[in-house]
Amino acid sequence: MSFDLKSIQLFTRIAALGQIGAAGREFRLSPTSATQRIKALENVLGTRLLNRSTRSVSLTPDGEAFLRHATNIVASMDEAYSELSGEAEVSGTLRVTSSATFGRLYIMPHLRRFMDLHPKLELELNLSDTVLDMVEGGFDLALRIGVLRDSQLLAKKLAPCRRVLVASPCYLEKHLPISTPADLSVHECLVDGYKNSWRFRHPDGREENVRVSGRFKSNIGEAFSAAALDGFGVAALSLWHAHVALKQGALRVVLPEVELLPDWNIYAVQTSTGHTPARVRVFREFMEAELKLQQPIWEEALR
Template structure:
């Protein structure tokens, strides 16, 4: 069996957008042509990949299985193209990247010097903001995003997992008492990031436990959660990379360490839906992926 890479790319975009016509338009295909290409892939595999309605399409169990393999195949193909076509000498130009302020400052900026040494013909412009910017409208080559992604026309590559933990200061736990179960969080002061205080936890693949938390302090800024936890204001939900030093020094303590936080967050490299990826974008994406794979906190 020979996989057509373009058909796999189309299949991947249909699964992300939930619409064959919209996905086909990205490839310059009419809705009919895109549908025929998906049908040909289904006939080649001998399975049904999508359940179709007049409004949307959704992956079947066989489609979910193929999606995992398709991502691996397409990433391997992109890696091969990068290795064959990109050398340090021909990777050049201005690279415009955006990332969240905390993540960019602690996880990207420390590696900037090494990247520029490897690629002296690249100029890197890094825009740090906790606001999600429109990378197409504002002309960015790449966005490094942390969390879960919504469906869009943008293309995303997973760089690493992003484990999250509940933390508190020793002084707060001494004052308010230990947290023994997720339901205990309801009686504690929890620091809410954003407008919702819904936290979901899971232990050993058991049923999810959803808890609505509240407290005296809410904020839209991630670093403010860290500062408030250190002041003993309450319990915060943080990415492990963001609090590792405070945990190691004893200034913070993990709360409910046997539970994982859901949904699982990832670190993504997100780019505009161009079919040709500039070598400088490939180089930076692969550089960061290598750095994050060697980081035990990500």
């Protein structure tokens, strides 16, 4: 019995992406060639590893059992190669997705330095305000903000994502004072189209829900920020998004003594293959370090 390492590597990527074609492209294989390699691996093992359909594949019970061994094999071979060859540079193609605003402000400005650190690495960055399916999109890593839904994905918290209520000085001067969360019920509030309440935590730990409404609705923070700056009303923005306007005085914090719930965080999310490729690990660690440097800058806007 003999095993082809490339076929084992291919199998782990198919398991992660859920698609033979997408995994094959990473190895510069056509869908037909990738399928033939998996069939050859199944013949050696004497069992079927994948359930195939016209659009996707899934693991059989034997495939799930073999995946645990395959990920260990791939990880061990990667480590052995790096140690014996002295190879310190990360290579391959890294596919990352993030929200458009966060990516523009906090990924793009640092990419030149990251790419210089890893000259053999290719990076594909997809910026979208739609939460994309990682498996269907073939992504290695996603940077996501908010509260994560239960899933089979692995998540690492990179930084907290404090949110604040903000409004422009002109809006606040023309409308009734906002002294308590309940006062928001008579104000123009910039909300997601499907949400009609904000939840707060008071300094004593008490929580409060307030029904809010407004004439302007959107689904992305960029629109809320622009609308708040133009005096449309009160918006709930992440501090990383609002801190420049706050420091410049273009926006003011509303109700600074209460916290918006639920608590949000910034996460690096990856598929749960049991092994983190070096290209994913170095980018995740790079972004975590950059966000730690940014947090004090964000918080300065509240001082």
